[in-house]
Amino acid sequence: MDRAAEKALAARAVALGNAGQGRALAELTRLLETPSAEVRRLAASAIGKLAGIADADEAVGALSSRLRDPHPQVRQYAIKALKAYGHAAEATRHDLEDIAANPAEKEYNRRDASLALEVIAEALRIAEQNAVRACQKCGRAVAADEYARSQRAFQRTYCDVCFDQVFLERRNWETQVDLNKTIQAADGTVVQSDGERQIAEELAALGIAFRYDNRFRIVKGYAIRPDFYLPEFDLYIEYWGMEDNLDYRIGMLEKLKLYQQAGKRLISLHAHEKPRLRQALREKLAAHARVPSDPAGLTDSAAAP
Incomplete structure (x- = not known):
């Protein structure tokens, strides 16, 4: 983009924000996709100025995609804008928590994310005081x-009777998942399959921090357990090892839909890739991060037969 065009779009973003008209949101959302980081930054700032005027869900959805912008100042202005939307920005809380806790993130973004979380939490508290709630079951x-208890545990609304039923079902499921973890990777992570072992060991060899099977990570209000989450890159990895099983495949498709709806970045690895799983992981990671072609001399020959 030439400098004259960039200046014109930047001025347009500022003008739309200052005009304070809800219909400007559509144009500002398009400006969030321009190649210029300066234009994207100003567009995010302008959307923040439309809080209380523009459609909150659409605005939050547009801003949430910029939390993964490659330019740190664009991320900063998206964070600040989301703070202006208060309780309407609830769906971004986990993304903001990841930014606040990410040691690779700029300090000012970590600070602003923490402040945004405080504002959103307080706005939710105020909104909930006046809300009429019913058990979802x-x-x-x-x-x-009852509301506070069920939201804290499940991010759902249950009466005490239904809470106890759901809690028992979830505890039994969690126990079964943990019992299935019988394979230990070289770094000590205990996983459920040899494919997951290879992924854990490859990530460790690459020096990439990960969380394995992190509980109750929320995507669009649903509790899921990603196989791997890479906080430095805000990236998820799922190893689909049983696609021949119909029930497993149905669950896989539902989970993929949740990732897509929430705009999460996902690497999918499949059982048919297992003979070259480490290489497949490196190739797919390369789309999101700089990785060595063969870290520490590891190749797929190290994989179990």
């Missing part, structure tokens, strides 16, 4: 303490 009216 039985429809019974839910008291404030």
